[in-house]
Amino acid sequence: MTEAYDTAQLRTFLAVAQTRSFTQAAARLGIRQPTVSQHVRKLEEATGRVLVHRDTHTVTVTPDGEAMIGFARSILASHADAAAYFRGERPQGRLRIGMSDDLALTRLPQILRDFRREHPRVDLDLTVDQSGTLHRRLENDRLDVFVGKRPHGEARGTLVQRERLVWVGTAATRLDPSTPLPLVVYPSPSLSRTAMQDALERAGTAYRSACVCRGVNGLIAAVAAGIGVSALARSLVPVQLATLGPQHRLPELGHIDLVLLTNPRTEHRPATRALTAAVLAGGAAGIAAS
Numbered sequence: 001m002t003e004a005y006d007t008a009q010l011r012t013f014l015a016v017a018q019t020r021s022f023t024q025a026a027a028r029l030g031i032r033q034p035t036v037s038q039h040v041r042k043l044e045e046a047t048g049r050v051l052v053h054r055d056t057h058t059v060t061v062t063p064d065g066e067a068m069i070g071f072a073r074s075i076l077a078s079h080a081d082a083a084a085y086f087r088g089e090r091p092q093g094r095l096r097i098g099m100s101d102d103l104a105l106t107r108l109p110q111i112l113r114d115f116r117r118e119h120p121r122v123d124l125d126l127t128v129d130q131s132g133t134l135h136r137r138l139e140n141d142r143l144d145v146f147v148g149k150r151p152h153g154e155a156r157g158t159l160v161q162r163e164r165l166v167w168v169g170t171a172a173t174r175l176d177p178s179t180p181l182p183l184v185v186y187p188s189p190s191l192s193r194t195a196m197q198d199a200l201e202r203a204g205t206a207y208r209s210a211c212v213c214r215g216v217n218g219l220i221a222a223v224a225a226g227i228g229v230s231a232l233a234r235s236l237v238p239v240q241l242a243t244l245g246p247q248h249r250l251p252e253l254g255h256i257d258l259v260l261l262t263n264p265r266t267e268h269r270p271a272t273r274a275l276t277a278a279v280l281a282g283g284a285a286g287i288a289a290s
Helices: 007-019 022-029 033-047 063-087 101-105 108-118 131-139 191-203 216-224 270-285
Strands: 052-054 059-061 093-100 122-129 145-150 158-169 181-185 207-212 230-233 255-262
Touching (some): 007 022, 007 052, 007 063, 059 063, 101 216, 122 270, 191 230
Parallel strands (some): 093 145
Antiparallel strands (some): 158 230
16 A cells, blocks of 8 residues: 555545546536546555445445545645645635525535635635525626536536435325325525426326425425425435325436536636545535435
8 A cells, every 4th residue: 555645636626526436527627537447446555445336327436536536635735725825826815705595504614614624814705695596696606606507417516426316205205196296495496496396297297386486495494394395306305294105106306417617707716626526526425415
């Protein structure tokens, strides 16, 4: 085992751990997929441990891989700090950040807190809203960085994490197939609302908007009260709600991508680059992990 770890290999490993995909990791880093495989293999040789298991359908991180995520983040952060120090590039100024409403319940606030501690000369303007609204703010030059969801099939942004979208209700939820399915939804435009409606229409299942909520806390409260069912990313399901299973005979919702987008007018600023690096590195452990 060697004590020196190649930063390119560490960066590639973090991208694989975060996206759970060699293909997506290659796309994010702008390298070929065989290079991703080579980097991971060489890092495993350096550690003497198996870090990821890969089959034809899935990529999973081993317990040793989970440990390496933390070490890799620390090593890369130290390299970035040293490079910034000797370049005399100390991020400063005001950074406008947009964060989708439900991500306020994830590790993202911790990542922002760590970023603020490491870069005290950067002031933050934080806007928490629905992803569709934040997309428009970014396009209108009212944000520098956006972290949230993108519609299925879109390629914009850097993938932070891919999440399975699941139906949620309560342990007592019972659905009557003879009546329209009651939904708890966000106002349009809403990616989860569109995903639910599209899936139900493909399945020929009638539905109605039983409750419209303007925030994730309202949505959770309405579903917990039994007003209707809704959809959340699997790792965002809170303890007061339950994932609905096959017995409820609801159609598959597919996945949703959590992405990071930057404003092309400001993406080259040191503060923007520093925050982008922090989110991508911090998200490798699962930005939506509890």
